[in-house]
Amino acid sequence: MDRKFQIGEIARFFDISASTLRYWEDKGVLHPGKKSENQYREYTIEDLMTISDVIFYKNLGLQLKEICGMEASTPKQHQEFRLTNKSRNLSNKNVEVIYECKL
Numbered sequence: 001m002d003r004k005f006q007i008g009e010i011a012r013f014f015d016i017s018a019s020t021l022r023y024w025e026d027k028g029v030l031h032p033g034k035k036s037e038n039q040y041r042e043y044t045i046e047d048l049m050t051i052s053d054v055i056f057y058k059n060l061g062l063q064l065k066e067i068c069g070m071e072a073s074t075p076k077q078h079q080e081f082r083l084t085n086k087s088r089n090l091s092n093k094n095v096e097v098i099y100e101c102k103l
Helices: 007-012 018-026 045-059 066-069 075-102
Strands: none
Touching: 007 018, 007 045, 018 045, 045 066
């Protein structure tokens, strides 16, 4: 039997609010199952991995709609995206440093 987690457990684990998880669900980023008897959300290990990815990409500065489009990506596409985004961020920082030096 696979372990299921409730929204409060997930919120505490990731240090985010339950309302954030509900918002992500409303936007189609998360798809937790629901118990038939009480309609409580049940998060699986796969959901935890998705939440972790969403937090990672949000910290990189991506919008939620951009993250939503990545759902069907393969792990290789995720890695390529991360490297491209990291390179872009480093380039932007280099430009900022050069600009600051000229001031």
